[in-house]
Amino acid sequence: AAGVIQSPRHLIKEKRETATLKCYPIPRHDTVYWYQQGPGQDPQFLISFYEKMQSDKGSIPDRFSAQQFSDYHSELNMSSLELGDSALYFCASSSNWEGSHEQYFGPGTRLTVT
Amino acid sequence: QKEVEQDPGPLSVPEGAIVSLNCTYSNSAFQYFMWYRQYSRKGPELLMYTYSSGNKEDGRFTAQVDKSSKYISLFIRDSQPSDSATYLCAMSANLPGTASKLTFGTGTRLQVTL
Numbered sequence: 001a002a003g004v005i006q007s008p009r010h011l012i013k014e015k016r017e018t019a020t021l022k023c024y025p026i027p028r029h030d031t032v033y034w035y036q037q038g039p040g041q042d043p044q045f046l047i048s049f050y051e052k053m054q055s056d057k058g059s060i061p062d063r064f065s066a067q068q069f070s071d072y073h074s075e076l077n078m079s080s081l082e083l084g085d086s087a088l089y090f091c092a093s094s095s096n097w098e099g100s101h102e103q104y105f106g107p108g109t110r111l112t113v114t
Numbered sequence: 115q116k117e118v119e120q121d122p123g124p125l126s127v128p129e130g131a132i133v134s135l136n137c138t139y140s141n142s143a144f145q146y147f148m149w150y151r152q153y154s155r156k157g158p159e160l161l162m163y164t165y166s167s168g169n170k171e172d173g174r175f176t177a178q179v180d181k182s183s184k185y186i187s188l189f190i191r192d193s194q195p196s197d198s199a200t201y202l203c204a205m206s207a208n209l210p211g212t213a214s215k216l217t218f219g220t221g222t223r224l225q226v227t228l
Contacts, residue, residue, distance in 0.1 A: 004157075033215065042202060042218035043158065056215050090157055092216075101146040101165075101206055103216055105157040 023091030120219025
């Protein structure tokens with residue numbers, strides 16, 4: 001079965017640079033979530049989109065922005081990167097139109113800021 | 115205090131043992147409960163999804179929810195070395211019109227030894 005696709009899988013950036021992370025949800029899933037997971041920590045919710053509209057916002061810095069496009073893929077844009085932004089970034093998708101609350105995660109993007 | 119509490123372990127058991135993993139929560143709005151398995155540096159894999167209080171079984175896994183006590187459990191029968199991973203409980207509320215974020219426990223690291 002098709003899963004959530006994330007790209008790139010690894011990204012190395014320097015401080016103050018920008019990064020763009022991409023997420024392709026499971027086909028027919030209309031909802032995308034972004035989570036950040038620091039070393040040894042549980043995933044923390046950043047932001048979600050339902051039917052291309054921002055749905056909920058968590059602890060996402062103002063330096064970060066995201067959107068969901070007409071084909072339901074999503075991009076997380078991160079600017080003025082800081083050392084503390086180094087983490088695993090996961091995208092998850094679900095099918096809200098089916099009333100499902102199950103979220104399926106992608107393999108993640110490992111961001112390293114040097 | 116975190117909304118979801120989970121013993122971080124590590125928990126070490128011999129192969130073939132029954133494993134019991136638990137989480138407690140404080141937010142009465144949580145209605146959907148999930149267990150994820152996460153191998154090192156990989157994306158969380160959905161194992162079990164439950165809505166109502168009671169038991170749900172899938173192969174060697176049984177999920178139990180007690181909403182009155184705000185307590186959920188995951189049991190793994192006949193544990194295998196391949197079950198060695200971090201197990202994360204996660205839960206979400208049902209907020210109309212929004213894509214409900216997941217709130218995670220800290221994860222329990224499980225080691226199944228030969």
